[in-house]
Amino acid sequence: MAGREKLLDPTGFDDRATDSTLAPRPASLRGLTIGMLDNTKPNAVLLLQEIAGELQRRCGAGEAILYTKDYFGTPVKEDLLKQVVDECDVVITAVGDCGSCSAATVADGILLERLGVPAVSIVSDSFLVSGAAMAKVQGFPGFEFLAARHPVASLDEDEIRDRMQALMPEVLRVLGVES
Amino acid sequence: MADAVLDGALEKFRELMATDGYELTYSVAGEDRVVVEIVAGADACADCLVPLPIMESIMSDALAPTPYTLDHVVMPAEH
Numbered sequence: 075m076a077g078r079e080k081l082l083d084p085t086g087f088d089d090r091a092t093d094s095t096l097a098p099r100p101a102s103l104r105g106l107t108i109g110m111l112d113n114t115k116p117n118a119v120l121l122l123q124e125i126a127g128e129l130q131r132r133c134g135a136g137e138a139i140l141y142t143k144d145y146f147g148t149p150v151k152e153d154l155l156k157q158v159v160d161e162c163d164v165v166i167t168a169v170g171d172c173g174s175c176s177a178a179t180v181a182d183g184i185l186l187e188r189l190g191v192p193a194v195s196i197v198s199d200s201f202l203v204s205g206a207a208m209a210k211v212q213g214f215p216g217f218e219f220l221a222a223r224h225p226v227a228s229l230d231e232d233e234i235r236d237r238m239q240a241l242m243p244e245v246l247r248v249l250g251v252e253s
Numbered sequence: 254m255a256d257a258v259l260d261g262a263l264e265k266f267r268e269l270m271a272t273d274g275y276e277l278t279y280s281v282a283g284e285d286r287v288v289v290e291i292v293a294g295a296d297a298c299a300d301c302l303v304p305l306p307i308m309e310s311i312m313s314d315a316l317a318p319t320p321y322t323l324d325h326v327v328m329p330a331e332h
Contacts, residue, residue, distance in 0.1 A: 147300045172301035173273050200272050203265075204303050207310040224272075 094214040097190045099250030100163065103133035109162030109191075110138055113146040113179060116227035117234055118169045121196070124238035125166050125245060132242075133251060147174035149181040159189045164249055170197030170205060171226050177208035180219050184212045194248050195219035196241065198226050220244050255281055255321075262319045263289075266311065273301040275329070286324035287316060293329040302332055 100106060108129055110122035119140065126138035141158055143150055150158070150167075158165060165186050170176030176197040183195030197205045199221040209217040222237045229237065246252065259279060270277045274297030278290045289312045291302065303311070305328055313323045 145300075172298060173269070173303040173307075174301050177303050177307050200269065203269055203311055204307065207303070207307045207314070210314075211306050211310050 093188050094216060095187075097187045097192045099192055101251075103129055103135040103164065103249065103251050105134065105136045106163035107136050107161060108138040109158045109165035110140045111150065111158060111165055111167035111182060112140060112142045113167070113169065113175055113182075114143060115146055115169050115171055115175055117229055118226075120231065120234045121168050121222070121226065121238060122166055124235055125168075125194075125241065128238060128242055129245070133246075143182075146172075147178055149178050149185060155182075155185055155189070159186065159191050162191060165191055165193045166196065166245070167193060168196040169222065169226050170195070170201055171224065173201060173204045176201035176204040180205040180208045180217065181212060183219055184209065184214050184217050187214075187217070192249055194245050196222055198222050198224035200224040218248055220248065258319050259287065259316075259321060262315050262321075263312075266315050273298045275302060281321070282324050285321050287312075287321045288324045288327065290327040291329060293331075297329075299331060302329070305332065 108126045110126055112118045112122060129135040139161060141154060167179050167182045170179035179195045179197055183193040186193035197219060202221050205219050209215055220241055222241055226237065263277060263279065267277045270291060274294045276292045276294055278292060280288050282288050305326065308326050309323065312326055316323050
Protein backbone atom coordinates (compact mmCIF):
# COMPACT_ATOMS: atom_id res chain seq x y z
CA MET A 75 0.00 0.00 0.00
CA ALA A 76 1.29 3.40 -0.89
CA GLY A 77 2.28 5.64 1.99
CA ARG A 78 1.11 9.18 2.42
CA GLU A 79 2.82 11.44 -0.10
CA LYS A 80 3.62 15.09 0.36
CA LEU A 81 2.07 17.28 -2.33
CA LEU A 82 4.63 19.40 -4.13
CA ASP A 83 3.84 23.10 -4.04
CA PRO A 84 4.76 24.51 -7.48
CA THR A 85 5.43 27.91 -5.95
CA GLY A 86 7.92 26.49 -3.45
CA PHE A 87 6.19 28.62 -0.85
CA ASP A 88 5.99 27.43 2.71
CA ASP A 89 5.81 28.88 6.19
CA ARG A 90 9.52 29.68 6.19
CA ALA A 91 9.19 31.90 3.17
CA THR A 92 9.18 35.31 4.76
CA ASP A 93 12.82 36.35 4.76
CA SER A 94 13.81 38.91 2.14
CA THR A 95 17.41 39.31 3.25
CA LEU A 96 20.20 38.38 0.89
CA ALA A 97 22.92 35.97 1.99
CA PRO A 98 26.19 37.61 3.03
CA ARG A 99 28.40 38.29 0.01
CA PRO A 100 31.98 36.98 -0.16
CA ALA A 101 34.87 39.43 -0.19
CA SER A 102 36.28 37.55 -3.16
CA LEU A 103 35.46 34.51 -5.27
CA ARG A 104 39.04 33.27 -5.14
CA GLY A 105 39.02 29.55 -4.41
CA LEU A 106 35.27 29.44 -3.77
CA THR A 107 33.18 26.55 -5.06
CA ILE A 108 30.61 27.51 -7.68
CA GLY A 109 27.39 25.55 -7.95
CA MET A 110 25.79 25.34 -11.39
CA LEU A 111 22.11 24.46 -10.99
CA ASP A 112 20.82 23.18 -14.33
CA ASN A 113 17.06 23.14 -14.81
CA THR A 114 17.38 20.83 -17.88
CA LYS A 115 16.32 23.47 -20.41
CA PRO A 116 18.30 23.50 -23.68
CA ASN A 117 21.60 25.38 -23.37
CA ALA A 118 21.31 25.75 -19.60
CA VAL A 119 24.42 23.66 -18.97
CA LEU A 120 26.41 25.45 -21.65
CA LEU A 121 25.48 28.88 -20.30
CA LEU A 122 26.27 27.81 -16.73
CA GLN A 123 29.63 26.37 -17.76
CA GLU A 124 30.52 29.51 -19.67
CA ILE A 125 29.71 31.70 -16.67
CA ALA A 126 31.53 29.45 -14.22
CA GLY A 127 34.57 29.35 -16.51
CA GLU A 128 34.59 33.12 -16.72
CA LEU A 129 34.37 33.40 -12.92
CA GLN A 130 37.37 31.09 -12.69
CA ARG A 131 39.36 33.09 -15.25
CA ARG A 132 38.45 36.56 -14.00
CA CYS A 133 38.13 36.00 -10.27
CA GLY A 134 40.12 32.86 -9.49
CA ALA A 135 37.01 30.98 -8.46
CA GLY A 136 37.55 27.35 -7.51
CA GLU A 137 35.80 24.17 -8.58
CA ALA A 138 32.52 24.38 -10.44
CA ILE A 139 30.03 21.60 -9.68
CA LEU A 140 27.05 20.82 -11.91
CA TYR A 141 23.71 19.84 -10.37
CA THR A 142 20.64 18.93 -12.38
CA LYS A 143 17.04 19.37 -11.31
CA ASP A 144 14.67 16.58 -12.21
CA TYR A 145 11.99 18.95 -13.48
CA PHE A 146 12.28 22.52 -14.73
CA GLY A 147 8.82 23.70 -13.78
CA THR A 148 9.07 23.51 -10.00
CA PRO A 149 11.61 24.76 -7.45
CA VAL A 150 14.56 22.54 -6.60
CA LYS A 151 13.69 19.64 -4.33
CA GLU A 152 14.82 19.77 -0.74
CA ASP A 153 17.42 17.00 -0.87
CA LEU A 154 19.20 18.52 -3.87
CA LEU A 155 18.92 21.98 -2.34
CA LYS A 156 20.60 20.72 0.84
CA GLN A 157 23.39 19.10 -1.19
CA VAL A 158 24.02 22.31 -3.13
CA VAL A 159 24.05 24.39 0.05
CA ASP A 160 26.42 21.96 1.75
CA GLU A 161 28.87 21.85 -1.16
CA CYS A 162 28.87 25.33 -2.70
CA ASP A 163 29.81 28.87 -1.76
CA VAL A 164 27.86 30.61 -4.52
CA VAL A 165 25.35 29.29 -7.06
CA ILE A 166 24.29 30.19 -10.58
CA THR A 167 20.91 28.79 -11.62
CA ALA A 168 19.59 28.76 -15.19
CA VAL A 169 17.87 29.06 -17.44
CA GLY A 170 14.32 30.27 -17.25
CA ASP A 171 13.07 30.48 -20.81
CA CYS A 172 9.42 29.59 -20.30
CA GLY A 173 6.78 30.72 -17.84
CA SER A 174 7.04 27.96 -15.26
CA CYS A 175 10.80 27.48 -15.45
CA SER A 176 11.47 31.22 -15.14
CA ALA A 177 9.37 31.33 -12.00
CA ALA A 178 11.06 28.21 -10.64
CA THR A 179 14.53 29.54 -11.42
CA VAL A 180 13.80 32.67 -9.41
CA ALA A 181 12.37 30.56 -6.58
CA ASP A 182 15.57 28.50 -6.56
CA GLY A 183 17.66 31.64 -6.13
CA ILE A 184 15.48 32.83 -3.27
CA LEU A 185 15.63 29.44 -1.52
CA LEU A 186 19.43 29.48 -1.77
CA GLU A 187 19.71 33.06 -0.48
CA ARG A 188 17.51 32.18 2.48
CA LEU A 189 19.85 29.31 3.30
CA GLY A 190 22.86 31.63 3.22
CA VAL A 191 24.22 30.98 -0.26
CA PRO A 192 24.55 33.90 -2.70
CA ALA A 193 22.69 33.01 -5.88
CA VAL A 194 22.33 34.34 -9.39
CA SER A 195 19.11 33.33 -11.13
CA ILE A 196 19.04 33.74 -14.90
CA VAL A 197 15.89 33.90 -17.02
CA SER A 198 15.31 35.12 -20.55
CA ASP A 199 14.02 38.65 -20.87
CA SER A 200 10.71 37.47 -22.33
CA PHE A 201 9.88 35.96 -18.94
CA LEU A 202 10.89 38.71 -16.53
CA VAL A 203 7.25 39.01 -15.52
CA SER A 204 7.04 35.36 -14.45
CA GLY A 205 10.20 35.67 -12.39
CA ALA A 206 9.07 38.86 -10.73
CA ALA A 207 5.69 37.33 -9.89
CA MET A 208 7.38 34.36 -8.24
CA ALA A 209 9.60 36.68 -6.20
CA LYS A 210 6.50 38.52 -5.03
CA VAL A 211 4.63 35.32 -4.14
CA GLN A 212 7.73 34.11 -2.29
CA GLY A 213 7.65 37.25 -0.13
CA PHE A 214 10.84 38.60 -1.67
CA PRO A 215 9.57 41.16 -4.22
CA GLY A 216 12.92 42.92 -4.49
CA PHE A 217 14.89 39.78 -5.29
CA GLU A 218 17.22 40.65 -8.11
CA PHE A 219 17.60 38.15 -10.91
CA LEU A 220 19.20 38.47 -14.32
CA ALA A 221 17.72 38.50 -17.80
CA ALA A 222 19.48 37.11 -20.83
CA ARG A 223 18.21 38.27 -24.17
CA HIS A 224 15.58 35.85 -25.51
CA PRO A 225 15.99 33.26 -26.98
CA VAL A 226 18.54 31.04 -25.29
CA ALA A 227 17.46 27.51 -26.22
CA SER A 228 18.12 27.83 -29.95
CA LEU A 229 21.59 29.42 -29.77
CA ASP A 230 24.91 27.89 -30.81
CA GLU A 231 28.05 27.92 -28.66
CA ASP A 232 29.32 31.27 -29.91
CA GLU A 233 25.97 32.88 -29.29
CA ILE A 234 25.80 31.44 -25.78
CA ARG A 235 29.26 32.86 -25.15
CA ASP A 236 27.95 36.25 -26.26
CA ARG A 237 25.04 35.94 -23.83
CA MET A 238 27.52 35.03 -21.08
CA GLN A 239 29.67 38.08 -21.82
CA ALA A 240 26.62 40.33 -21.72
CA LEU A 241 25.57 38.88 -18.37
CA MET A 242 28.96 38.90 -16.62
CA PRO A 243 28.94 42.47 -15.24
CA GLU A 244 25.56 41.79 -13.64
CA VAL A 245 26.63 38.35 -12.39
CA LEU A 246 29.57 39.95 -10.61
CA ARG A 247 27.43 42.77 -9.26
CA VAL A 248 24.78 40.41 -7.86
CA LEU A 249 27.51 38.31 -6.24
CA GLY A 250 28.94 41.50 -4.77
CA VAL A 251 32.44 41.10 -6.16
CA GLU A 252 34.64 42.92 -8.62
CA SER A 253 36.42 41.08 -11.40
CA MET B 254 -13.87 51.82 -23.33
CA ALA B 255 -13.33 48.86 -21.02
CA ASP B 256 -12.00 46.81 -23.90
CA ALA B 257 -9.39 49.41 -24.82
CA VAL B 258 -8.21 49.83 -21.23
CA LEU B 259 -8.02 46.10 -20.61
CA ASP B 260 -6.50 45.31 -23.99
CA GLY B 261 -3.78 47.84 -23.29
CA ALA B 262 -3.14 46.55 -19.78
CA LEU B 263 -2.99 42.92 -20.86
CA GLU B 264 -1.25 43.26 -24.22
CA LYS B 265 2.26 42.35 -23.11
CA PHE B 266 0.89 39.46 -21.07
CA ARG B 267 -0.87 38.12 -24.14
CA GLU B 268 2.56 38.11 -25.80
CA LEU B 269 4.10 36.41 -22.77
CA MET B 270 1.51 33.64 -22.87
CA ALA B 271 1.81 33.30 -26.63
CA THR B 272 5.52 32.55 -26.26
CA ASP B 273 4.56 29.27 -24.57
CA GLY B 274 1.62 28.64 -26.92
CA TYR B 275 -1.26 29.96 -24.82
CA GLU B 276 -3.96 32.48 -25.57
CA LEU B 277 -5.10 34.97 -22.96
CA THR B 278 -8.71 36.09 -23.06
CA TYR B 279 -10.80 37.99 -20.54
CA SER B 280 -14.35 38.93 -19.67
CA VAL B 281 -15.71 41.60 -17.39
CA ALA B 282 -17.87 40.38 -14.53
CA GLY B 283 -20.02 43.05 -12.92
CA GLU B 284 -18.76 46.62 -12.97
CA ASP B 285 -15.07 46.24 -12.35
CA ARG B 286 -14.15 42.58 -11.97
CA VAL B 287 -12.19 40.78 -14.63
CA VAL B 288 -12.06 37.05 -15.29
CA VAL B 289 -8.92 36.06 -17.17
CA GLU B 290 -8.87 32.78 -19.06
CA ILE B 291 -5.78 31.03 -20.32
CA VAL B 292 -6.48 28.74 -23.27
CA ALA B 293 -3.99 26.21 -24.55
CA GLY B 294 -3.22 26.46 -28.26
CA ALA B 295 -2.43 23.49 -30.46
CA ASP B 296 1.32 23.89 -29.82
CA ALA B 297 1.12 24.88 -26.16
CA CYS B 298 3.97 23.73 -23.95
CA ALA B 299 2.06 21.80 -21.30
CA ASP B 300 4.80 22.10 -18.68
CA CYS B 301 5.59 25.75 -19.30
CA LEU B 302 2.58 27.48 -17.80
CA VAL B 303 3.18 29.16 -14.44
CA PRO B 304 1.20 27.78 -11.50
CA LEU B 305 -2.10 29.43 -10.59
CA PRO B 306 -0.80 31.56 -7.65
CA ILE B 307 1.88 33.02 -9.91
CA MET B 308 -0.61 33.62 -12.71
CA GLU B 309 -2.95 35.37 -10.28
CA SER B 310 -0.12 37.57 -9.09
CA ILE B 311 0.85 38.45 -12.67
CA MET B 312 -2.71 39.32 -13.64
CA SER B 313 -3.44 41.29 -10.47
CA ASP B 314 -0.36 43.40 -11.10
CA ALA B 315 -1.30 43.83 -14.76
CA LEU B 316 -4.71 45.20 -13.79
CA ALA B 317 -3.43 47.41 -10.98
CA PRO B 318 -3.06 50.55 -13.15
CA THR B 319 -6.64 50.15 -14.45
CA PRO B 320 -10.00 50.69 -12.70
CA TYR B 321 -10.46 46.91 -12.78
CA THR B 322 -9.47 44.17 -10.38
CA LEU B 323 -8.93 40.49 -10.95
CA ASP B 324 -11.86 38.26 -10.07
CA HIS B 325 -10.17 34.98 -10.88
CA VAL B 326 -8.09 33.18 -13.48
CA VAL B 327 -9.35 30.17 -15.41
CA MET B 328 -6.45 27.90 -16.26
CA PRO B 329 -6.47 25.15 -18.91
CA ALA B 330 -8.10 21.95 -17.68
CA GLU B 331 -4.85 20.05 -17.13
CA HIS B 332 -3.65 22.74 -14.73
